[in-house]
Amino acid sequence: MGEIPQTYYEFVMDFAPYLYVIPPDTPDYQSGRAVSSAAFAIEFLYDVYFAERNSTVKLQIFSKILDLADFIIAQQCTDPNKQAYGGFRSNENSQLYYSIDACRAIPALLKAYMLTDYSRNSLLDACRLAALTFLRNMQNQNQQGGFARYVDADNNFDLKMDVECLYGLIGLKKLIEIDAPNILLYQEIAEKLVGFLREGFENLYLWFDPSDQKWHRVGLTENEVYDDVFAYALLGLNEWEGWSLSCRKVYTALNNARHNKQYPAYNPAICWAGYIDVVSRFVACDYYDSVTAGILWRVRRIHDMPSYAFSYQVVKRFMDKWMFWGVKHKDYSPVENKYSVITVSWLGSLLVNYAEAPTTRFMQIVKSQGEPVTLYPAIEIGDSISYGEPIDITAIVNVARADEIAVLEPGYVINDYIIVYTYARLRPQDKIRFGGLDYEVLTCEQFSWRGDPHYFKATCRRMVAQ
Template structure:
């Protein structure tokens, strides 16, 4: 799908059809069966276009490279996040497929095409410069993201990844009595990083669970994300 989309983009540019296809595929988020999936990293090896969900537990690593030009021009948050993940786990992304939960290779076979495309991503990468990234550089704080990799009552988290964010106290009208949470400690996290619901954020040594996320757009592109989080105990 990524190859076909790239061909469409090269032929038509950022046409309404190209925008619709990219938005549809890139908005397939995590599911109960595949809770670790984050399309901002790259796309799953199989996608169920009927149910609009990933259909396997691994990433097709080459798609991170195939999509670099489209993301550089039209989806800078996904580009920056993908590059950060690939750089941190570069040795694992030399294989054609990596598990969504921990980036371990699906098969012990290096893939030349994957390495070449990821090389293009890294060689052509330019740090996004927007009004919001300027704000982050001026007043942002370092926060650590721990992605949720399992669903259910006891959520497991993957390896941490640092990012910049502006943190403000938040107020939530509805208070739910649940074990394991601080009832009156909520924060709003404004960032350039596409965090997901149920991910964990560590700020100033304290852990918070992401309750909801909301993207904010400017001129048709995502400018930043707001995540409302509540404090975790223990």
């Protein structure tokens, strides 16, 4: 278990369920309070509750979680004559009841229910109503099996079906464990959902539109996707069926999207970009969608330890900068001057749950025999290269052997080259400092074990200025 990020904890305690806060401490009243913010705040505070040892603080957390749960329930439609019956308003001032908000609310309410030792039945009742009435009704609006996107207070539907709703599998699975009399109904909803949305998920589409019977993305040529949609969907499907071929395929595709000349500072091991071109497999914007560094931690801790460790290191070092919903690749400056309660909640979960103990043989070797190396990521590439904030990493460093360097470049000898083994995904043209000398990364090769990234081997050359 990692340490409780005190700044993040206090921020969520003070401002959830507001969506955004204008620095330093003014809630964004225009965006208001939302079910999504309350739900993800509960998830984070639930983790903090079990990490905290002070009984007085634990009581405060318990009280806040129940307050947030009450807020969510207050947004639930309780009119049986409405198509939205059982759904949750996305915002306290909204008249729209999104399926994804029910998918977000159910796991959070169930955690609050478990925290009360299963004694507060109103929490379970709200989840039953959301799943068996609202989500089932949204699923029945289409023959395919996905959930309709939303219904408004006047019973008007948007029938598009979002891949992101695979996140709802987390709550459905937990209901199967808790609510025995309705197991078959929950299973039926989940199996129909997966049966239809898997195609769009695997092929990296965002939604299906029944009006034209096609899957869709965004962008002028529909080549781009929102990264957080797939992070949430991946988390849900992985919870339902484990690290399946579907999960591995999607994670690998998005985590291997590359930087380019337009966005040279991008490193997917830290976090995914807000937009990714899944056809060309390049990043499609200049900022990280900060929340995905948090959403992905459960998957990465088991299936991508290098990204898990590197992402944690970057977020922990620049915690104040990462409180915004979007931060620029090159310097982590905010896209918009708004702290995000959802982002802070997810990143807080990454930090409080981080397990420092090495879980791979390579990381054990690095911890016992590794040497300190400073990474300077390339952030601007042109006539000259600019580098970003330095990051300290640990690596195994060897002087290159003659058989490891195909061609010695003019003016260099074999001792000018080193081989670096590390968990950090180095990129060509990054700079590292080792033993007082600067080296440019020439190539970086990934090594995997049973299909999961294990470590990286980089060939580096002493920089001319040295």
